[in-house]
Amino acid sequence: MSLITLGIESSCDETGIALYQMGRGLLAHALHTQVAMHNEYGGVVPELASRDHVRRITPLIRQVMREAGMSPDQISAIAYTQGPGLGGALLVGASVANALAYALDIPAIGIHHLEGHLLSPLLSDPAPEFPFVALLVSGGHTQLMRVDGVGQYTLLGETLDDAAGEAFDKSAKLLGLSYPGGPALARLATSGRPNLYKLPRPMQHSGDLNFSFSGLKTAVLTQVRQSSNDGQKILDEQTRADIACAVQEAIVDVLAHKARAALAQTGLDQLVVAGGVGANRLLRSRLTEDISKRGGKVFYPDLEFCTDNGAMIAFAGALRLAQRQGKKDYGFDVKPRWDLQEIVLRN
Numbered sequence: 001m002s003l004i005t006l007g008i009e010s011s012c013d014e015t016g017i018a019l020y021q022m023g024r025g026l027l028a029h030a031l032h033t034q035v036a037m038h039n040e041y042g043g044v045v046p047e048l049a050s051r052d053h054v055r056r057i058t059p060l061i062r063q064v065m066r067e068a069g070m071s072p073d074q075i076s077a078i079a080y081t082q083g084p085g086l087g088g089a090l091l092v093g094a095s096v097a098n099a100l101a102y103a104l105d106i107p108a109i110g111i112h113h114l115e116g117h118l119l120s121p122l123l124s125d126p127a128p129e130f131p132f133v134a135l136l137v138s139g140g141h142t143q144l145m146r147v148d149g150v151g152q153y154t155l156l157g158e159t160l161d162d163a164a165g166e167a168f169d170k171s172a173k174l175l176g177l178s179y180p181g182g183p184a185l186a187r188l189a190t191s192g193r194p195n196l197y198k199l200p201r202p203m204q205h206s207g208d209l210n211f212s213f214s215g216l217k218t219a220v221l222t223q224v225r226q227s228s229n230d231g232q233k234i235l236d237e238q239t240r241a242d243i244a245c246a247v248q249e250a251i252v253d254v255l256a257h258k259a260r261a262a263l264a265q266t267g268l269d270q271l272v273v274a275g276g277v278g279a280n281r282l283l284r285s286r287l288t289e290d291i292s293k294r295g296g297k298v299f300y301p302d303l304e305f306c307t308d309n310g311a312m313i314a315f316a317g318a319l320r321l322a323q324r325q326g327k328k329d330y331g332f333d334v335k336p337r338w339d340l341q342e343i344v345l346r347n
């Protein structure tokens with residue numbers, strides 16, 4: 001029987017568990033999101049996040065095993081998110097993974113969270129084939145990578161300051177929307193009128209593949225203040241929606257422009273979009289339209305696997321195990337800050 005990998009994701013505010021079998025695919029997966037718990041604080045409270053992972057992780061593992069009809073002795077390896085992320089939250093997943101692997105006498109394998117995101121479109125059908133360009137857009141990262149295979153990643157460009165998700169979240173906060181701001185802003189933007197407000201597209205024509213989003217947040221703040229000075233103490237719903245629409249347009253415009261440029265620069269014709277912001281519908285439709293016009297193809301993970309989840313970790317673990325990685329010494333550490341370039345395989 002081919003390898004069955006249990007995947008554990010606990011890097012931030014989602015506990016994700018999944019079982020993946022080589023040759024068969026995803027057997028079962030489950031997710032608990034802490035969004036409601038952090039909502040009242042306007043962002044993730046790390047200590048609360050860790051405690052909630054402790055509470056959820058074992059019941060979720062049991063649930064996934066039950067749904068897949070598996071017993072623990074059928075698992076071949078355990079993959080867990082080793083970083084980057086919140087230190088305490090990562091430690092919960094890492095210690096459960098290593099303890100369980102030790103008890104079952106099977107390998108444990110630490111996975112880079114972004115590698116999970118990067119490879120997640122391969123879980124979908126049709127899947128892209130190597131090589132491709134990946135646009136990684138999450139709450140903490142905005143990167144364009146050339147992907148030639150598992151562990152073969154070349155950084156083409158990245159944000160010099162805020163990530164795209166952060167730009168969504170901070171702008172949403174300025175508009176009085178609750179955490180997590182990205183999806184809330186996208187929802188509000190649907191009733192906004194396009195082109196009423198012109199926001200900057202930082203570095204769009206910088207000639208390289210880097211991004212910068214911190215200026216956008218300042219421009220949104222200025223716009224919100226200006227609209228308030230126009231006699232509206234509290235912005236009315238329509239003005240907020242119009243600004244939300246302009247924010248989304250600006251972010252999507254820059255991302256789409258740089259993604260096209262990355263394909264042109266590498267000469268590749270497949271683009272993979274991964275990470276939470278990849279769930280944004282405007283981004284999806286803009287990229288699909290732009291890139292198919294040029295004879296290219298865009299691949300997305302299924303919506304549920306765009307944001308953090310256990311499936312991408314189980315899957316990345318399975319691919320890494322196929323390369324004979326994974327260890328049985330069970331001493332572990334976590335890497336809250338971890339550059340993706342550090343996991344590139346050297347020949």
Ligand code: KG4
Pocket residue numbers: 012137138139140141164165166168169180181182183186275276277278279280281306307308
């Ligand atoms: O990949 P992810 O779930 O977590 C990280 O690893 O950061 O990404 C979360 C980010 C947040 O900034 C969230 O606001 C953003 O993805 N996001 C969205 C949408 N859904 C999630 N941003 C814009 N539109 C969406 N539909």
Ligand code: ZN
Pocket residue numbers: 113117138139275276307308
């Ligand atoms: Zn993520």
